[in-house]
Amino acid sequence: xxxxxxxxxxxxxxxxxxxxxxxxxxxxxxxxxxxxxxxxxxxxxxxxxxxxxxxxxxxxxxxxxxxxxxxxxxxxxxxxxxxxxxxxxxxxxxxxxxxxxxxxxxxxxxxxxxxxxxxxxxxxxxxxxxxxxxxxxxxxxxxxxxxxxxxxxxxxxxxxxxxxxxxxxxxxxxxxxxxxxxxxxxxxxxxxxxxxxxxxxxxxxxxxxxxxxxxxxxxxxxxxxxxxxxxxxxxxxxxxxxxxxxxxxxxxxxxxxxxxxxxxxxxxxxxxxxxxxxxxxxx
Numbered sequence: 001x002x003x004x005x006x007x008x009x010x011x012x013x014x015x016x017x018x019x020x021x022x023x024x025x026x027x028x029x030x031x032x033x034x035x036x037x038x039x040x041x042x043x044x045x046x047x048x049x050x051x052x053x054x055x056x057x058x059x060x061x062x063x064x065x066x067x068x069x070x071x072x073x074x075x076x077x078x079x080x081x082x083x084x085x086x087x088x089x090x091x092x093x094x095x096x097x098x099x100x101x102x103x104x105x106x107x108x109x110x111x112x113x114x115x116x117x118x119x120x121x122x123x124x125x126x127x128x129x130x131x132x133x134x135x136x137x138x139x140x141x142x143x144x145x146x147x148x149x150x151x152x153x154x155x156x157x158x159x160x161x162x163x164x165x166x167x168x169x170x171x172x173x174x175x176x177x178x179x180x181x182x183x184x185x186x187x188x189x190x191x192x193x194x195x196x197x198x199x200x201x202x203x204x205x206x207x208x209x210x211x212x213x214x215x216x217x218x219x220x221x222x223x224x225x226x227x228x229x230x231x232x233x234x235x236x237x238x239x240x241x242x243x244x245x246x247x248x249x250x251x252x253x254x255x256x257x258x259x260x261x262x263x264x265x266x267x268x269x270x271x272x273x274x275x276x277x278x279x280x281x282x283x
Contacts, residue, residue, distance in 0.1 A: 001177075001244050001246065001247065002173075002247075003173050003174055003176070003177040003178075003244075004173065004174065004177060004178055004241075004243055004244075005063065005064060005137060005172070005173045005240075005241075005245045006171055006172045006173075006229065006239055006241060006242075007066075007167060007170070007171040007239065007240030007242065008169060008170065008171060008172070008229060008232070008233055008239050008240070009169055009170070009232065009233070009237070009238070010166075010167050010168065010169045010238045011054075011056050011168050011169045011170075012031060012054065012166040012167065012168050013032060013034070014032075014056070014057065015032055015054045015055060015056050015057070015168070016054075017029050017031065017032060017052050017053065017055075018052065018053050018055075019051055019052045019087075019148070020048070020049050020050060020051050020052045021042060021043045021044070021046075021048065021049035022041065022049075023041045023042070023043055023160075026039055026040055026162075027040060028040045028052045030164075031052075031067075031163050031164070031165055031166040032166065033165070034165070034283075036068055036069040036165045036283070037069070037164060038164070039069065039162050039163060039164045040162065040163050040164075041160050041161070041162045042160045042162075043160065044159065044160060045153055045154045045156050045159060045160060045161060046154065047150065047151075047152055047154065050150070050151040050153060050161045051148065051149065051150040051151065052149055053086055053087060053147070053148045053149075054146070054147040054149070054166070054168055055145065056145050056147075056168075057145070058145060059143050059144060059145050060143070060145065060169075061141055061142075061143055061170035062082065062138060062141070062142050062143070062147070062168065062169065062170060063137065063140075063141050063142075063169070063170045063171040063173075064135070064136065064137045064138060064168075064169065064171055064240055064242060064245065065080055065135075065136045065137075065138075065147070065166070065167060065168050066133045066134060066135050066136070066166070066167040066240055066255075066257060067133060067134040067149075067163050067165070067166060067167075068133055068163075068164050068165040068166075068167070068257045068283075069162075069163070069164025070161070070162060070163045070164065071156065071158055071160075071161065071162040072099045072134060072151065072153055072156070072161065073153055073155065073156045073157065073158075074100060075153070075155055076098075076099040076100070076151065076153035077096040077097055077098050077099060077151075077152045077153075078096065078097065078099055078134060078136070078150065078151045078152065079093075079094050079095060079149070079150040079152075080092070080094040080136050080147065080148075080149055081093050081094070081147065081148040081150070082138075082142055082147050083146045083147075083148070084144065084145070084146070086146050087146070091142055091144050092138065092142055092144075096150070096152055097136070097248075099134045099153075100252070101248035101249040102132065102249050102252050102253050131208075131209070132252045132253065133251070133252060133256065133257065135242065135248060135252055135255055137242060137245035137251065141170065147168060149166075165257065167238070167240045167257055169240070171240065172222075172225050172229060174215050174217075174218060175222065176215075176216075176217040178213035178214060178215055178216075179214050179215070179216045179217075181213070181214070182211070182212070182213040182243075183210075183211065183212045183213070184209065184211050184243075185209070185210050185211075185212075186207050186209055187207065187208045187209070187210050187281065187282075188205070188207045189205035189206055189207070189208070190202050190203065190204050190207075191203040191205065208281060208283075209254070209256050209258075209282045210258075210261070210280065210281045211241055211243070211254065211256070211258075211278075211279075211280045212277070212278065212279045212280075213278055214275060214276070214277045214278070215275065215276055215277075215278065216269070216273075216275045217275075218273070218274040218275065218276065219272070219273075220272065222274070223266050223274035223276070226266060226274075226276050227266060230260070230263045233259070233260060234260070234263070235259060235260055235261070235262075235263065236259055237259060237260075238257060238258070238259060238283065239257075239260060240255070240257055240258075241254075241255055241256050241280045243255060256280065256282040256283075257282070257283055258280045258281050258282045258283055259280070259281060259283055260278065260280060261281045262277075262279050264276045264277035264278060264279070265277075
């Protein structure tokens with residue numbers, strides 16, 4: 001298990017994008033917009049159509065990548081290449097890796113289902129509408145200008161690949177992990193009312209994930225980094241939350257592209273030790 005990673009800033013905001021074949025009204029540049037509902041959509045599912053290059057315009061520090069609000073199917077895989085020149089992979093090459101790494105509780109599955117034995121959903125329709133990210137954490141911090149992302153989803157039943165947002169950025173990973181008591185939870189925005197007779201009525205709204213934890217053992221340098229995260233990102237800036245970068249399934253289930261719900265005070269409980277609480281809510 002590795003320590004929590006807080007990804008920031010999202011370098012996609014100022015990047016330029018090319019390669020692939022994308023619908024004219026839904027270009028690949030849309031993944032650089034914060035509004036996840038403004039999607040990029042490929043013209044088909046051919047490998048040549050569903051790849052794109054990211055140019056940050058300068059050398060940037062990178063630690064993690066994520067695709068949000070995507071329609072990638074049960075069989076999808078993707079590859080991240082990092083290079084010093086456009087399309088190159090001389091700095092890093094991930095190889096094609098499965099998009100879906102989550103497993104599910106066998107007690108909730110039918111014995112006859114392949115999912116019972118394989119630990120994954122076998123019905124492609126089950127993936128539709130899931131909020132979970134495609135996540136790839138780099139093994140270490142890298143410095144590069146160019147990234148190429150390739151998606152292999154040729155059997156996607158929709159006939160195209162769709163992505164709402166790209167996260168590509170650096171991050172902060174403390175030397176000591178969060179203290180015991182970390183919480184993962186759902187927030188349901190559904191509004192409930194009752195009729196005069198007491199019958200409940202609901203206006204169903206989106207459910208979002210959240211996480212809260214405390215970093216109790218920060219060094220002076222780490223506390224200064226947290227202080228800078230709070231200044232730069234505030235309550236609205238994007239933060240990629242990965243609970244365990246070494247565990248894709250955990251990052252997919254509980255990780256999120258979110259924002260800080262509060263700017264916790266940096267405390268000084270012991271000599272040369274700093275503590276700060278975090279609350280992250282999904283965007």
